[in-house]
């Protein structure tokens with residue numbers, strides 16, 4: 102997308118879900134207590150500052166009902182799928198089959214390779 106193109110709730114939403122599902126796919130299988138707290142804090146802060154006010158407001162409500170589950174990588178990926186489906190429900194979109202979340206979303210291999218290069 103060019104810098105002159107306007108960002109709307111749809112493009113913002115699509116990009117953000119890509120980020121959030123990729124984040125969940127990269128989350129450790131067995132996270133430490135600190136990693137679990139960090140991801141819970143992050144999702145709660147994220148819901149406060151998401152730059153689409155009505156979306157942020159309804160997402161705060163959604164995660165109040167179903168708080169972030171960062172107990173394991175698969176638990177976090179399933180939680181992300183569930184809360185995305187809650188948004189889908191609210192805006193009349195089809196629900197996604199959460200058993201397929203691992204097929205749709207994976208870790209960003211190029212990002213990992215880039216990170217390794219930066220670490221050299």
Ligand code: FAD
Nearest residue numbers: 110111114115117118155156159160182185186188192197
């Ligand atoms: P998106 O919903 O953006 O999804 C992108 C892709 O993810 C889909 O093409 C599909 O392949 C996959 N996918 C769909 N559902 C799931 C799932 N459950 N789990 C895993 N993968 C899935 N818009 C509003 O109009 N009102 C709102 O209140 C609102 N709240 C939002 C709250 C948040 C936190 C975010 C990130 C976005 C919100 N949006 C809201 C935007 C909305 O969710 C969509 O991103 C936008 O409408 C574009 O939809 P899309 O059809 O391109 O697919």
